[in-house]
Amino acid sequence: MRVGVIGLGSMGMGAARSLLRAGLEVTGCDPRPAAREEFIAAGGRAVASAGALPQGTEALVVLVVNAAQTEAALFGPEGALPRLASGAAVLSCATMAPDAARAIAAKLEQAGMLPLDAPVSGGAAKAREGAMTVMAAGGAAAFDKAAPVLEAIATKVWRLGEQPGIGATVKVVHQLLAGVHIAVAAEAMALGIRAGADPKALYDVVTSAAGNSWMFENRMARVLTGDDAPRSAVDIFVKDLGLVTEMARALAFPVPLAAQAQQLFTAAHAMGQGQKDDGFVIRVWQAMTGIALPGDEEAGDEK
Template identity: 70%
Template sequence: MRVAVIGLGNMGMGAALNLLKAGGMEVAGVDPRETARAEFAAAGGTPAASASALPEGTEGVLVLVVNAAQAEAALFGPEGAAPRLAPGAVVIVSSTMAPEDARRLAGIAEARGFLYVDAPVSGGAVGARAGAMTVMASGSPEAMAKAGPILAAVSKKVWTLGDAPGLGSTMKVVHQLLAGVHIATAAEAMALGIKSGLDPRTLFEIVIGAAGNSWMFENRMPHVLEADEAPRSAVDIFVKDLGLVGDLARSVAFPAPLAAQALQLFVSASAQGHGGKDDAFVIRAYQALTGIALPGEG
C-alpha cells in the first residue's frame, strides 16, 4: 500500500516512522522543514516538501497538521495532495478541529471520490513515537476498513464512534476540555506551591505518588522543573483547542466555566509572548500575577 503522512511534527514524525516499521507499505512524508525531511529520509522514507509532490497513486494519506485550514490546504489547496491520490484513496484527518469542519472536509473528499476518516489522536510525541496513540475515529465501514492498516501501525487503540464524520472531532474536543484544564490546574498547583515556599521538585515527587496526581501533571511539570520550554505541544495549541471547546459548548447550550477559565490563562500566557512555548508554560500567567521565580531562574 502506498501511503503518506502530511506533517512531520511531534506527532506526525512518530506516526510516519511507525508506518515504516510496520512493513508492507511505501511511506512518503510531507513537511516544509528540511530537517524533518532529512530525519524521515534517514529512516528509509520518501520525503516531500509539499503534498503536491507525493507519489502518484497514493492510496492512503494521514494528515497531522495543526488545524482545519492547514488540513484543507494540504489536501485540496493549490499544492494539495488530491491530484496525487488514487481513486478511492482513504483520507485520514487527525488534526484537531471543529466537528463542522470535519464534516465539510469529508464532503469535499467524498465528492472527489475519496473515502474519509475523521480520526483525531491523543498520546503526545512520546505516544506517537511508540506507536501507541489513541485514535478517536468515525467514518463509513468501507473507509474504516481501508484505513485499518494505517491506524493499526500508529496506535494502541482505535475507537470507532460511528459512521458520520464529525463524531471523532466531537470526542477530541471534549477530550481537550480535560487536557487543557488539567494542564492549567497542574500549573496552578505548582505555582501556588512555589509562592508558598515549597521546593518545586519535592512538591512534584509528592504529588505524583499521591491521589492528586494527573497524567498531565506528571507529564508536563517536569518541563517546568527543567526550565525546558521547547514545545511538544505549544501554549497556542490550547488557545485554539479550548476555543473549540467553547464553540462546541455554545452550540449545544452547555455551560463550560472551567474550560473558559483555563482558556483565559492560556490566552494570557500567549499575550505575554509565550504562545510558541511548551504548554506547561501556561504557568507564566501565574508568574505574571504573583512574581514567583520558576526553577532555573534563581
C-alpha cells in the same frame, strides 16, 4: 500499499517512520527541506507539496495543525486529491471543530474517497513507536481500507461511530480536560509556593493522592526542573481551548472552566511564552505575584 503522509512534524514524522517499518511504500510531504531530508535518510520518499504525491496513492494521513491546513492539503490548488486512487482511505488527524471534520469528510466522500475523522493523541515519543491513540469515526469501508495504516501507527484505535465528526468531538472534549488540568496544576503549584510549601514535597504528595492528574504529574515535573523547552507549547492550548469554546458556543453550552483556562493560556501567550512548554502557563501567576519558580535560580545562572 502506497501511502502518503502530509506534515512531517513531530507526530507526522513518527507516523511516517512507523509506516515505513511496517513495509508500506511511504511518501512524506512537508514544505521544510530539513524534514524531507530526515525522512529520506530514514528510507522514505519525500515531496514538498501534496500535489506532488505519487499518482494512485491508496491511503493518506493528514497530520497538519488545523482544519484550514487540512483543507488546503487536500483540496487546495496544490492539494492531494487529484493524486489519490479512487476509494483511497483519508485519515484527517488534526484537532479541529466537529463541523470542520464533517465538512471535510463530506467533500472526500463526494470525490469517491473513504474518509476517517481520526484525531490522534500520545505525543511525539508514542508516534515514533507506532503507539499513538486514534479517536476515529467513519464507515466500515474506511476502517477496512485504512487497517494497515492504523495498525502501523497506533496501538489503540477507538471506533467512536459511523459518522465523521464524533472523533473530532471526543478529541475537543479531551483537550478541554487536558488544558484545564495543565492550568490548574500551575495554579495549585503557584499557590503552594506562595503559601510556603516545598514544591517537590507538594508534587510528591499530590502525585500519590486523589488530587493527581496525568497532566499535573507530567507538566509539573518540568516546572520543578525549570525545563521550558516545548514538548507541547502554550500556543497549542490557546488554539485547542479556542476550539473548545467555539464548539461550546455553537451548541449554546456553557464551559466556565475551559473559558477561564483559555484566558490563562492567552495571558501566557501575551507575555511572550507562547512557544514555551505549556506547563509554563505558571508564569502568569509568577508575573502577577512575583513568586520564585523552582528552576529560576539555575536559569539565572545561565544568563
